[in-house]
Amino acid sequence: MINRDLTNIVINKLHKGKAIVLIGPRQVGKTTLINALLADKTYLFLDGDDHSVSELLSNANTEQLRSIVGNYKYIFIDEAQRIPNVGLKLKIIVDQIKDVQVIVSGSSAFDINNITQEPLTGRKFEYQLFPVSWNEFEQNVGYVKAHQQLELRMLYGMYPDVINNFGNEYEILKNLVSSYLYKDILALAGIRKSDILDKILQALALQIGSEVSYNEIAQLVGVDKNTVNTYIDLLEKSFVVFRLNSFSKNIRNEIKANKKIYFYDTGVRNMVIGNFNALALRQDKGALWENFMIAERMKHLSYAQSLAKPFFWRTTTQQEVDYIETNADAVSAFEFKWSSTKKAKLPKSFIEAYNPSFRVVNQENFRDFLK
Structure with a gap:
């Protein structure tokens, strides 16, 4: 796993009374990053791509949300833009269930911002995760190997799967x-x-x-x-x-x-x-x-x-x-x-x-x- 610079930034924002929203294209490692920073914690994972999850959350009132959250101190909602009215649900959790840290990921700025912007005004920290940066890559493989791969990285780019599957870059891309x-x-x-x-x-x-x-x-x-x-x-x-x-x-x-x-x-x-x-x-x-x-x-x-x-x-x-x-x-x-x-x-x-x-x-x- 490639360590990401954004990890420590997000860790420092945990339990500050706001939702953490992580956006970026698919396959850049958003889910991997969040799972890594929650690895030693018990958390509730909700997949926005799962229709049953989407339907459950979109129709939940405040008391139902309390029941869904239960005793969890962390909630990770992946692909949140798939859930109707997710911004309002997140607002309720942030405002009413104070001891819970909500972390949200989304692969579309078009959707996630439209859905969460107004309800979460002043209630979120938002960050964008990119394909692997050069600094992250060099820290992971070392100065010499990174220098040797400069041309390869220009040709095949910096997506994690591309970097981690040497020889299969074309097929993955x-x-x-x-x-x-x-x-x-x-x-x-x-x-x-x-x-x-x-x-x-x-x-x-x-x-x-x-x-x-x-x-x-x-x-x-x-x-x-x-x-x-x-x-x-x-x-x-x-x-x-x-x-x-x-x-x-x-x-x-x-x-x-x-x-x-x-x-x-x-x-x-x-x-x-x-x-x-x-x-x-x-x-x-x-x-x-x-x-x-x-x-x-x-x-x-x-x-x-x-x-x-x-x-x-x-x-x-x-x-x-x-x-x-x-x-x-x-x-x-x-x-x-x-x-x-x-x-x-x-x-x-x-x-x-x-x-x-x-x-x-x-x-x-x-x-x-x-x-």
């Missing part, structure tokens, strides 16, 4: 993608046309590192711009992709509205386009490295509970910076180069406007970027 990318998302939104989703995903996968034009994707796929936006929104809320907004503050010709879109896991991205060629044979290794690093940085910022905000920067004259973080008044700029021999410098206009710190992130120094 294929099943993972067909399961949660398609079945879950299509069911989530009541969408039947998986071919549209497939085309949009492929378009996004081929554009990592570049600004995404919803109009261009709409023309390519043969749907309208609003449909593209709806699908991308679902992909983001299902933890498949995330958007990076453009940074704009001082310079007249800065691009203000465009976005870049990255995949949370590069193995998923490579499965979408069906390309697991070695880096030496790839035309997209620079974009792949950029996606891998930014996704890893998102994990780090989340687990560190950082207030830093991520952006990219570009002007209408094609001056650009791969990645920017703002924290209070400080601006940090980063360029990603797979080769440690490649140099980069910031545009003069960006330096004059923002006085940023600057670092080139390559395969030799990337660990500093992820700490």
